[in-house]
Amino acid sequence: MTASSPADTHPASADQALRRLHAELGAAVTVDAAALAAARFDKSGWQAPGVPLAVVTARSVADVQVALRIATEFRVPVVTRGAGTGLAGGACGTDGSIVLGLAAMDRILEINPDDELAVVEPGVINQHLNDALAAHGLWFAPDPASKAISTIGGNIATNAGGLLCAKYGVTREAVLGLTVVLADGSLLRTGRRTVKGVTGYDLTALLTGSEGTLGVIVEAVVKVRPIMTGQTVTIGAIFPSVAAGAAASALITAGRLRPAVMELLDPVALGFIRRYLGAEATAGLPTGGAFLLLQTDRPAALTEAEQALAVLRAAGGDARMESDPLAADRLLAIRRAMHPALAAHGTVLIEDICVPRSRMAEMFDVIAEISARTGIAIPTVAHAGDGNLHPNFIVSHRVETDADGAAEPDPTIPEEVWAAADEMFRAALRLGGTLTGEHGVGVLKRRWLRDELGETNIDLQRRLKAVFDPHGLLNPGTMFDVIERIIATHTITP
Amino acid sequence: MTASSPADTHPASADQALRRLHAELGAAVTVDAAALAAARFDKSGWQAPGVPLAVVTARSVADVQVALRIATEFRVPVVTRGAGTGLAGGACGTDGSIVLGLAAMDRILEINPDDELAVVEPGVINQHLNDALAAHGLWFAPDPASKAISTIGGNIATNAGGLLCAKYGVTREAVLGLTVVLADGSLLRTGRRTVKGVTGYDLTALLTGSEGTLGVIVEAVVKVRPIMTGQTVTIGAIFPSVAAGAAASALITAGRLRPAVMELLDPVALGFIRRYLGAEATAGLPTGGAFLLLQTDRPAALTEAEQALAVLRAAGGDARMESDPLAADRLLAIRRAMHPALAAHGTVLIEDICVPRSRMAEMFDVIAEISARTGIAIPTVAHAGDGNLHPNFIVSHRVETDADGAAEPDPTIPEEVWAAADEMFRAALRLGGTLTGEHGVGVLKRRWLRDELGETNIDLQRRLKAVFDPHGLLNPGTMFDVIERIIATHTITP
Structure with a gap:
């Protein structure tokens, strides 16, 4: 821990969480002042006030599960971060939070030309996937202007658009299934590898664009397309x-x-x-x-x-x-x-x-x-x-x-x-x-969310968030105000 | 009430609900034995056991709100039904339920060629929308084999597919926004009239394919496309x-x-x-x-x-x-x-x-x-x-x-x-x-839902349903077993 670490101002639970992170994740955890400072920015230029507790560089699904279990045990907020290219401040490390960096989870796990799909870790850069797909005559359609530097995980978390959406759709239309670590560290699988499928609610679509407030995407099955033939x-x-x-x-x-x-x-x-x-x-x-x-x-x-x-x-x-x-x-x-x-x-x-x-x-x-x-x-x-x-x-x-x-x-x-x-x-x-x-x-x-959505919608959205994240630890302050925190309790009655 | 009405076997609350339905919705409510019997079937051939309490023919959003308020007050289940062309038994009127028929809400409210969208009531037949769109050189892509007889509301509730999906997508990709009556009779608006938009969670996608278990779709903004040029x-x-x-x-x-x-x-x-x-x-x-x-x-x-x-x-x-x-x-x-x-x-x-x-x-x-x-x-x-x-x-x-x-x-x-x-x-x-x-x-x-989704996913889905439908009144028995009923209580704490 460096001299400039904010650990001396921590409440006891944050101190305990940090000790556990070090013990369980070792070198993946840093409290280096420069790393903490860098994690407070994204490409919007906005800087989160205060100082994060630590930055965790996850390299596996297990790392993410460990970080979230510790966060839940000690009630420490978690800000999930890919390449930090967002433009709305959604991945900026807030005061006292664990910044969970996924950029090192950057493996392309599968390219399947027969089924026109790819399976990727969240830290894969959009353009890197496209480079790998090109050899198969394939192409991942979502094309945010940031595609050379932004990650697929971030593209999915924001339901990224781009220049080609009117013709080729937004990111949501290219996501078939997700593997997500929930706030308590458990693993959720949504969606499928098939073109169509309507078993149960569309949690894949619900998670796409949820800006890290419902869970941490650790793997995605994405739909790819044949590269366009003919001239442009x-x-x-x-x-x-x-x-x-x-x-x-x-x-x-x-x-x-x-x-x-x-x-x-x-x-x-x-x-x-x-x-x-x-x-x-x-x-x-x-x-x-x-x-x-x-x-x-x-x-x-x-x-x-x-x-x-x-x-x-x-x-x-x-x-x-x-x-x-x-x-x-x-x-x-x-x-x-x-x-x-x-x-x-x-x-x-x-x-x-x-x-x-x-x-x-x-x-x-x-x-x-x-x-x-x-x-x-x-x-x-x-x-x-x-x-x-x-x-x-x-x-x-x-x-x-x-x-x-x-x-x-x-x-x-x-x-x-x-x-x-x-x-x-x-x-x-x-x-x-x-x-x-x-x-x-x-x-x-x-601050304008309520103006667009209205009371009924925003109330419902907050209650949906509480189902996924009962302690309000995932990206608090992103999308919703943190002032009210909804705790959902569920009783199963016959 | 006909002699064959099952009213004599009703619990007191069902009797009260029926009286209130008659009082508030008049001729829109029927307990005619033939109508009740017909509401127990869909095109799967499956017949719900028992006899529904009543069939309500809704003609307006207000009718739907009244029916749901009464259902919630007296804890009577509601089965929403369009043209009854489903193939999985999801719209079959179950014993003691209010069958909420939307087939008479069949107005096309708007066709907007500039924004390439249409606004429809849920009872509009898929082919009727396409007939109306053709005059504008436009086309609604979802094409279930039942398109001549099935409603847009039903297409959305099941996220219907069809013959053209590999090229033109499923229903979800053609739905921009919904107006939905929730179990308590309140009105929820989701989505938008724009091509893109990522404000809040994608409730439109969550409701698409939810088979009447989360709310009753009373209006939809759908994306339409230019009619294909060139030969086939x-x-x-x-x-x-x-x-x-x-x-x-x-x-x-x-x-x-x-x-x-x-x-x-x-x-x-x-x-x-x-x-x-x-x-x-x-x-x-x-x-x-x-x-x-x-x-x-x-x-x-x-x-x-x-x-x-x-x-x-x-x-x-x-x-x-x-x-x-x-x-x-x-x-x-x-x-x-x-x-x-x-x-x-x-x-x-x-x-x-x-x-x-x-x-x-x-x-x-x-x-x-x-x-x-x-x-x-x-x-x-x-x-x-x-x-x-x-x-x-x-x-x-x-x-x-x-x-x-x-x-x-x-x-x-x-x-x-x-x-x-x-x-x-x-x-x-x-x-x-x-x-x-x-x-x-x-x-x-x-009965196979759990095999496909797994415990974590199905547990989450049931808790999401409870947010929308805390008393488990909407299409009980569709998608989930009715044996367990989850009651969610929500407390807002600072």
Whole structure:
């Protein structure tokens, strides 16, 4: 234990838990100050207050069971963590918690081409699974933007989305079965290896997107698909306004075309990307306009692209089609530069609302109005086929301080930014939308949960959580407030 | 109340409940003996023992709420029923229960082509929704074989499958949100109108397939799709054995082809169909062989069909391709004749196991072995793309009795048939499969639930049910045994 360990402030039970963790899990347990500090962050920039009790690096199902048995015995909270790439604070190690790291459980246990499934440990990186599947002509469809760095376990825990959802579905649709360690250390198996199956309640779907609040996923059976055959065709289109771009994307859907990718960038987003990539790489991108990026795939790619091109031009777009991979890459690079451009700029609150597709233009209007009134820049990109918008609230700017380069910006999100986000969330709900399309509620969106779900629903959800986690130890503070803690007692009567 | 009403045997609370139902719901309540008797059956042929208390024909959400409030007040069980087309006994009115009929709640409330969704009451017939959607170029993908007669509410309650699942998914993937009346009469809204959304637990998925045991679905927001463009191409192939047909269908999947339909009929099934349709309509169908039916669709239909044809011929199939709709219909008619042929023959236990696709040939072997040993004919059809087999146990034969035609056969399933089915279920589980791919557990498969799910899972499921239905009033006996009844009490502590 290092000198900076917070152990001297522990209540007795935490001390006992820590001793037991060391005794039973040995080197898998660390209380190194740097490791504890690192476990308090995720990619949202949010930092959990206080200091975790310990970080456990699990390497087996048995390790996870031991950690949870000890946590339950001593009533110590557990925060499950994969690669720490979440955007809602859901995997940030809270004060006094055991951070249960699963990134080292990274084995692909089986690839079964005949049954089109794979069995993986939770720490497998999404892209690593895809690399291994490619040799079999197969592909795991869920494609969060973080796929190069995020784990399958995290993808399942948040029911991750991505760019291809409108055509290929969200993570839930690719999960066949799970093995889960429950709060008391017991092992639950859900789902199956078959394509269909309706025996009992769909616990697999209930656990998918449950953000570590119901159990710890230690193994997953996932559905994989044949790699797409045929070429991919890419279209880039410039519109005079984001409203015009949104209208054009609605016409694509109304025309019953189903591009694999349809991304819409607003003028503010394009401004940041232009500054980041430079004039040469963004030649042709207008100032003040919006950019719509489409990709069609599979055997009908070219036909569909030609139809889409006609729709976009009729809608006033300056559209061009690229079937050459290099030229297509130049168009894709504009979209891909969005997050690096913002990250380079400073601290950003990345948001994630989703509205019915028909209300997307209105949602863009609301965002522009909030931005104009508050003075907060809100560059926005949308998965336009889904109505899923990512408005990015620019919080603070990176400042050049000395010869060593830029100082790290303050990661705190000030209350006036949350007030602007609050307005936006309420507008999304008013338009029939949701707080979060794919990032999860985590810690950061908890306070709006009741507004979206209503009393009956949230009450039921809390009671369901209590069935899985009667002592409220799993990711407390994620999804639900910790103030009330529900204890369920169950009596079996004849 | 008719003379044959069982009211004279009611406990006092049932009498009070009935009086309140009459007082509050008037003509919507019937205790007519014929109506009560009819509510005890579904399409499985199973008949619930005893007599229901009453049948309520709900016409509004308010009617459902009233019925459930009365049921909870007087602790009377409620069996929810749509069109009564289930195959597992899950909607059969049990002794003393209120049968809550939703077939009259049959309005399509909204079709929204921009957002590609529809909002329906639960009693809307699947095919009626599709008829209404066709005018908008849209289509509701879940396609149980019963689609002409089954309701969307029933499809959701059983998470119905169908012929197109391997390519277009099961019902769960088409349900965006639900409105549900809980046991106490309160209204729960789940899900959303957006394509994506991860706020809170996925109660929509939990309720889909819950067979009326968690709440009563009174409204659904369903996802619809653009109608397929391009021709449909149909292939019929004859194989010397069902093992050869199963191997060929595995090669189709391994070849990364994804036909919309891939149905495999075994020699016993073909025998029944040949006798039913006659020699002319089944010319070319061999005695002792198996029949594989494929359909490809969308723009690449012809290319895919040609590839499939090559695979089937290389696998020893006598295969021919029909793009002419009339010729294709002759091939489809063979598959469609399966259920009428069996129904005309006598009493049949329709089963519904699903195994990993790679184990399908083994499963056919097990069925043939059981049939040979027990002397029970078991004609079997499989959704071969899913590994979902429907073995049909021939129980009794229709006998010509007099000039009026055939006498109704005895619908009872004898214990020796259940013993044979038991062997088959255990084999399916041993092969990594499931008891039910798409029909549900209902009453008829309850006794094998524990074998598939295991103790931890089933215990958790029962406690989840208790959160929704603390008095165990919703479809008691469906999915779980009624012997144990779990009462959950919840205390909120700070």
